[in-house]
Amino acid sequence: MTPGWSGLRKTKACIVGLGLIGGSWAGALHQMEWEVSAVDPEKASIDEAISRGWIHAGWTEIPLFLDVDLVVLALPLHKFANGYDQLVGRIPKGAVVTDVGSIKAEICNKAKINAQDGSGAFYFVGGHPMTGSEQSGFMVADPNLFRGYPYVLTPAADCPPVVVQKLTEVVQGFGANVVFREPQDHDVEVAMVSHIPHLLAVALTLATQDASKDGESAFALAGRSFRDITRIADSSPEMWKEVLVRNSDAILDGLTLLEQRIKELREHLQQGEREPIAEAFRKAHAVRKCID
Numbered sequence: 001m002t003p004g005w006s007g008l009r010k011t012k013a014c015i016v017g018l019g020l021i022g023g024s025w026a027g028a029l030h031q032m033e034w035e036v037s038a039v040d041p042e043k044a045s046i047d048e049a050i051s052r053g054w055i056h057a058g059w060t061e062i063p064l065f066l067d068v069d070l071v072v073l074a075l076p077l078h079k080f081a082n083g084y085d086q087l088v089g090r091i092p093k094g095a096v097v098t099d100v101g102s103i104k105a106e107i108c109n110k111a112k113i114n115a116q117d118g119s120g121a122f123y124f125v126g127g128h129p130m131t132g133s134e135q136s137g138f139m140v141a142d143p144n145l146f147r148g149y150p151y152v153l154t155p156a157a158d159c160p161p162v163v164v165q166k167l168t169e170v171v172q173g174f175g176a177n178v179v180f181r182e183p184q185d186h187d188v189e190v191a192m193v194s195h196i197p198h199l200l201a202v203a204l205t206l207a208t209q210d211a212s213k214d215g216e217s218a219f220a221l222a223g224r225s226f227r228d229i230t231r232i233a234d235s236s237p238e239m240w241k242e243v244l245v246r247n248s249d250a251i252l253d254g255l256t257l258l259e260q261r262i263k264e265l266r267e268h269l270q271q272g273e274r275e276p277i278a279e280a281f282r283k284a285h286a287v288r289k290c291i292d
Contacts (some may be wrong), residue, residue: 001094004069005166013070015055016062016083018045018132021100022074023054023141028174030054031143033178037068045138056142062086067221070170071122073099077242081110088114092120102128102190103247104154106184112156123163126154126183129176130194134234147175152190154183191250196258198240199237199251225227 004011011034015022015145018040026049029036038058040046046058075083094202101107104126111124131149151171157166168178212218
């Protein structure tokens with residue numbers, strides 16, 4: 001591994017993409033006393049990160065060489081492959097690269113192909129923080145964003161244990177709860193706990209508008225439950241169109257399960273069956289205890 005990981009000098013990282021997640025990574029690493037730099041096409045984001053003291057240097061394009069121990073590719077899914085390819089030959093041998101994408105099979109397969117053809121001299125460990133916000137951009141980045149939430153890592157089977165351990169310790173240093181998954185398993189599970197909830201928030205918001213005589217009246221009655229459920233409908237359309245289409249197989253399977261449950265509840269309502277409805281609530285209460 002590189003000198004920073006070996007304790008021979010101060011650990012150095014470069015964040016590629018200073019959005020909400022990448023910016024939060026920069027702030028969190030700064031709090032852990034890493035030397036942090038960043039790459040982002042928006043110079044304003046770089047300037048703001050420097051003014052906050054979270055990074056010491058930044059560029060609008062990846063430099064010809066980055067003397068770092070860790071690179072965090074905090075890029076949109078459709079830009080990941082190009083960003084990954086640009087790192088080849090530009091970072092030291094033994095450096096660690098991770099990403100923050102919300103699908104993992106596609107990304108980890110890309111990294112595996114590069115490793116097999118010998119073009120990558122660095123280690124790659126897929127990552128996905130299970131936290132975020134309906135807001136986006138560096139201005140809403142928060143060094144404590146990851147604290148208390150799951151953070152998924154998807155290391156390849158041949159990734160050296162010391163590499164996985166080092167990255168795990170960094171993420172745990174943010175206060176996150178590290179969870180290990182196989183890439184495909186991650187995509188199936190995240191379809192249920194993240195991707196489908198975003199679809200539901202959008203569908204409920206639009207259906208409520210459809211139910212309103214003037215397109216607005218029902219929203220005047222919206223209380224805490226409606227606001228909480230639909231909050232994530234404000235998330236980035238450009239980001240989510242990529243996420244949903246790229247993980248469509250797992251999402252469609254999940255929607256089949258959801259539709260079956262909705263069908264059961266609809267049938268109980270049609271028959272006026274109070275007790276089965278109450279039993280569904282009791283079962284859901286018991287299941288939810290595992291996440292509270």
